[in-house]
Amino acid sequence: MTIISGQPAAGSGITSGAVASGEVGLAWLAGAARDRADAGLHRDPHVRRVGVDAINLGSNDYLGLSTHPDVIAGAQAAAAQWGGGSTASRLVVGTTQAHVDLENELADFLGFPAALAFSSGYLANVGAVTALAGRGAGSRASGPNDSGDLIVSDTGSHASLIDGCRLSRARVVVVDRGDHEAVRAALADRTEERALVVTDSVYSIDGEPAPVADLYAAARAHGAVLLVDEAHAVGVRGPGGRGLVAEQGLSGAPDLVVTTVLSKSFGAQGGVVLGPEALRSHLIDCARPFIFDTGLNPAAVGAARAALQILRADPALPDRLRDNARHLARACGVDEPAAAVISIIVGDPQRAVEAAAACRDRGVLVGCFRPPSVPPGTSRLRITVRADLDAATLDHVAEVVDAALREVGAR
Structure with missing residues (x-):
């Protein structure tokens, strides 16, 4: 037997308390899942579907070129x-x-x-x-x-x-x-x-x-x-x-x-x-x-x-992106960003999840960042702006975000 690191267990097999408690194989996963859910850290990937209209500000498609x-x-x-x-x-x-x-x-x-x-x-x-x-x-x-x-x-x-x-x-x-x-x-x-x-x-x-x-x-x-x-x-x-x-x-x-x-x-x-x-x-x-x-x-x-x-061919695209980011930040009542990301700290992870869901229910997709992506206590909505959005759309997004934050008691 080749040992890559650590030491093999004594005897012919594992007979410690882990076996006695039933915590063998993948049995421990259920408890770990409960712990994450209790902490507001369970994740379900949002599935985008063809034909479902939504304004996507959760991606990193900064210049809007993925669908060009x-x-x-x-x-x-x-x-x-x-x-x-x-x-x-x-x-x-x-x-x-x-x-x-x-x-x-x-x-x-x-x-x-x-x-x-x-x-x-x-x-x-x-x-x-x-x-x-x-x-x-x-x-x-x-x-x-x-x-x-x-x-x-x-x-x-x-x-x-x-x-x-x-x-x-x-x-x-x-x-x-x-x-x-x-x-x-x-x-x-x-x-x-x-x-x-x-x-x-x-x-x-x-x-x-x-x-x-x-x-x-x-x-x-x-x-x-x-x-x-x-x-x-x-x-x-x-x-x-x-x-x-x-x-x-x-x-x-x-x-x-x-x-x-x-x-x-x-x-x-x-x-x-x-x-x-x-x-x-x-x-x-x-x-x-x-x-x-x-x-x-x-x-x-x-x-x-x-x-x-x-x-x-269009070197002004990044300028339009940053102009849009500043516009949306002002409309959301937060500091103007140095790049294209607007981060609105909610604090509690479950509340951040609920705020993102409230935005989604209103037709706007935003990011929801929780630990371990961010430090504890700083769970947030992360909004990534695109260069191909107009002012009316940005103002609508700001209204949706404000309504969602109020709905969950985060504003």
Whole structure:
């Protein structure tokens, strides 16, 4: 018997109190489900149906391109040419010319030498972090559980970055969101040769921007690499929607890695890592989510390429998006956002669920974020604005949200 971790139980089988109490196999799931329900944390995915009219402000389709005729046509054309799936890992036969063209076009648009596409933004972040720090990066370990690398992550990092940190088995220091001085201190105190700093550029929960320039300066001053997740910034901030990194004049800067997604402003699906050619080559060799996952499906590639062309042709789209976000925030009586997310804190998770349901009953879909997505006591409605909405629709949404919050006693 091979033991991966821990110790085998004594004797020939498990005969502890777990068996005596009946808590074996999956029997414990019922109790866990009751606990979640009692805490207001049970989740049922909302099923969208054809022909049911609703104003969708729960998605991340910031530019409204997922249903654009050109984007749909791009997906159809790619599927007709390459099939319904990529059929294999990118390293086997899962890379089409369309994948390579998309990567080159994105790298050019975002101002980096090279890009590598993954089948989701989640996997792009996990792949980048684990390939740049920890055992997947080929670090010289000083002990059985010590990779010899340091990762500094803040409390606003997306779950995919957090999971990448955990899977890397590097030493991880967590600092308060956006605290670049704490990042400097962690980097200065390290004993590890290599260090990686990870952050969202626009935090996904409330749309607030991170101090990217300060974080980059801190990383560079201490010989570290900065990885910035631009999922909620590309298409939203920066010149022509090129993101917060471009807005700060850092596109293509040394020791800077950017990740982003195709599932938000580009209305498709997939994730991308951008940086120097040496990074792309390293990820192809070392990023397990790239090596072992089936390649991004052709329809998503075609849709993303079409969306990118639309954004190139209409660089004012992100301006209209942010104008709409400010309009809706004013109508809702909350602070104007820095990006496209309006976050209305309700507090109690069950009340937040009821408020979201009340909005849905009135024909408006909004996000409902509860722990573990947000800290306890900060459950909220998360409203994501789109560039393709008019003022009358935004005013109607504000009326619906206000009525829903009053109905559940949250306003």
